[in-house]
Amino acid sequence: MNHNYPAPREIPPGKILLAECGDPAVTENRAHREVVEEAPPRAGLPGRGSIHGNVRLEWSSPGFEVAGSVMIWANGYWAVWYAMVDGTRHGRRYRPDAEGEAKARAHFRQLTAEQS
Numbered sequence: 001m002n003h004n005y006p007a008p009r010e011i012p013p014g015k016i017l018l019a020e021c022g023d024p025a026v027t028e029n030r031a032h033r034e035v036v037e038e039a040p041p042r043a044g045l046p047g048r049g050s051i052h053g054n055v056r057l058e059w060s061s062p063g064f065e066v067a068g069s070v071m072i073w074a075n076g077y078w079a080v081w082y083a084m085v086d087g088t089r090h091g092r093r094y095r096p097d098a099e100g101e102a103k104a105r106a107h108f109r110q111l112t113a114e115q116s
Contacts, residue, residue: 005032005061008075008096017073019064026071031063039112041082055082057108062096078104080111 006029011017019026037057058079064071076096083089092107094100 005076006030006063008062009073011073011075018067019071019073021069021071023071026064029063031065031074031076032061034059037108039108042112050085052083052085052087055080055108055111057104059101060096080104080107082111 009017035056036059038054040054041051056079058081060074060077060079062074062076065074066072078094078096078100079091081089081091092104094104094107
């Protein structure tokens with residue numbers, strides 16, 4: 001499947017790019033997210049019982065994503081996400097490059113791989 005994703009934008013340090021939800025620029029430049037892998041937390045993981053559901057490895061293209069009542073620009077990322085039993089989302093984002101992918105995959109394996 002071939003997609004046309006929005007191109008990354010140069011955002012100065014300390015600045016963010018916001019837009020209203022109904023803005024046509026937002027509609028044309030939404031971020032595309034994909035769940036790359038999903039697995040239950042590994043046995044013996046401290047706090048495993050407080051993780052509700054599976055751990056996800058995700059990739060996101062550059063684009064606008066929801067940030068409360070507005071949309072915010074993100075230049076893409078790799079991420080590891082999981083939900084706690086109280087409904088809060090936890091995890092970490094990594095840079096959208098090969099090094100970020102490697103770190104995200106290592107983090108995902110740390111949370112989901114069986115101990116040897």
